[in-house]
Amino acid sequence: MPPGTADRASPTAAEAPPGFRLRDIAVAAYGPTIVNSIGHGAVMPVLALRARELGADVSTAAFVVALLGLGMLVASLPAGAVVARIGERRTLFLGGFVDALAMLVAALSGSVVLLGAAVALSGMTWTAFLLARQGFMIDAVPLTHRARALAGLGGAHRVGYLVGPLIGAALIHAAGLRATFVLAAALSLTAGLMALLMPDLGRAKRSQQLEIGHPSVWSVVSAHRRVLLTLGVAVIVIGASRSVRSGLLPLWADHVGISASTTSLIFAVAAAVDICFFYPGGWLMDTRGRSVVAVPVVLSVGIGCLLLPLAHSVAAVTAVVALIAMGNGLGSGIVMTLGADASPTVGRAQFLGAWRLCGDIGNTGGPLLVSLLAGVAALSTAAVAIGVLGLLGAVWVGTWVHRADVARREASRELSRP
Secondary structure, eight states: OOTTOGGGGOGGGSOOOTTOOGGGGHHHHHHHHHHHHHHHHHHGGGHHHHHHHTTOOHHHHHHHHHHHHHHHHHHHHHHHHHHHHHHHHHHHHHHHHHHHHHHHHHHHOOSHHHHHHHHHHHHHHHHHHHHHHHHHHHHHSOGGGHHHHHHHHHHHHHHHHHHHHHHHHHHHHHHOTHHHHHHHHHHHHHHHHHHTTSOOTTHHHHHHHHHHOOOOHHHHHHHTHHHHHHHHHHHHHHHHHHHHHHHHHHHHHHHTTOOHHHHHHHHHHHHHHHHHTHHHHHHHHHHHOSHHHHHHHHHHHHHHHHHGGGOOSHHHHHHHHHHHHHHHHHTTTHHHHHHHHHOOSTTHHHHHHHHHHHHHHHHHHHHHHHHHHHHHSOHHHHHHHHHHHHHHHHHHHHHHHHHHHHHHHHHHHHHHOO
């Protein structure tokens, strides 16, 4: 099955109903994501500090942080199977409840091992949460508005990650590190309860599927292996490109003598730039195709890394970071949108779990690539090498996403024929 053809049988591939407005579903669609992301955003900057507070050395503290991503990676396929069986609404509620427990354990734990287990469990619930949100949006929004809706979901996540550290900083000043984990627990539970207010749009489909039996994850992966090995690899490249900046750019800032506080401000500027571009990116995807946005995500990282060795001042580093943030902001929701386009009607949640796995491989692989190259070469050489790989990756992404665009337009024309 060519990438992008799965929507031929999807009810969301129809034209937008008269009077459809994204803001009419905004609370149900984006509310739980913003609330949960604020909690995660408050915890992420202090996770390593909490591990250090419990006696971990630097490398162990870094491993505790990495357990969040590893938990997401391990849970991607199982989470797809769970969503397929119990639905998006129940997954969001249970995920919020379990994540709240994990954050409370992290707050009250007296050992690094228990903290690490809580962090890994939180990563698993976060994957289930993201898959359920994506599935709900596919059902709730027509194809004509899909990219804007999913870009908004990515934007909601970014808003939470911008606001969370600000609230967390105030809490730490007043009550210490543990308070941020208590906040995250309360917000995760709130997000789960908010999910109970959203409609269960997939109930009828699940009932029909239950009668004939749910397809296994591996059967769905096998049936769609060509898409996963082509467009899915493009998603790995996109994920790796996005995650590179969190590992490479702080190292370069430290290399050229920029203080930690100034580096934080540079990343705050990047976050603001990122948020400004998420809606234009969604509009471009809906009106001009997915490749118009997918390529700049990777290309901006490639060009930014090639320019990084020339950046030796705060202004220059800020300019490079802002360039990468523009590409990342334009690509808000691109992975979810491509997954929604390629997903089949039968076995959709299982497919999206595999799709999420591709993204998580990229998200995990990017920092590892930075670590590997920085360990064997000078940081400037590592940056140039990553830049070249980014340019090559942009070619792969452009090729397969463009093919998916063509297939999707052909499918849309077939649907519009009388």
